[in-house]
Amino acid sequence: MDDRQVTLRVKDYRDRDRPKRLVLAGEEFVRRFLLHVLPKGLMRVRHYGFLANRCRRRRLAQIRQALAVIDATADADTAADDSAPTYICPHCRQPTLRVIGTLSPGRSLHGRLDNHRT
Numbered sequence: 001m002d003d004r005q006v007t008l009r010v011k012d013y014r015d016r017d018r019p020k021r022l023v024l025a026g027e028e029f030v031r032r033f034l035l036h037v038l039p040k041g042l043m044r045v046r047h048y049g050f051l052a053n054r055c056r057r058r059r060l061a062q063i064r065q066a067l068a069v070i071d072a073t074a075d076a077d078t079a080a081d082d083s084a085p086t087y088i089c090p091h092c093r094q095p096t097l098r099v100i101g102t103l104s105p106g107r108s109l110h111g112r113l114d115n116h117r118t
Contacts, residue, residue: 067101 001007006029008022024032038044050059087097 004026006024006026008024008029009019010022011017012020047053047056050056050063052059085099086095087099088094089096
């Protein structure tokens with residue numbers, strides 16, 4: 001660190017986690033650092049509910065069962081079915097999205113899953 005620059009040791013995940021040096025201007029370092037500071041009164045929540053780490057696998061299995069969703073890896077023939085309409089992916093803009101199931105209006109998961117606050 002000097003009057004104008006900050007040098008950091010970082011892991012380059014694109015280059016097999018090799019350690020490298022990153023030199024940033026002081027203003028850029030402060031800008032990047034402040035991206036992690038939340039406004040007063042807000043609290044960062046990483047995951048909660050069915051995505052909480054301690055119960056994620058079990059809850060996702062329960063949700064899939066309650067929705068009667070077929071495991072995508074279980075039947076490759078179904079995934080390759082060309083009769084199903086495809087939709088444009090908003091991320092890659094390719095016609096790769098397929099409907100694997102639908103929920104009727106008003107269908108609820110209440111009562112199908114046990115208490116989610118375990």
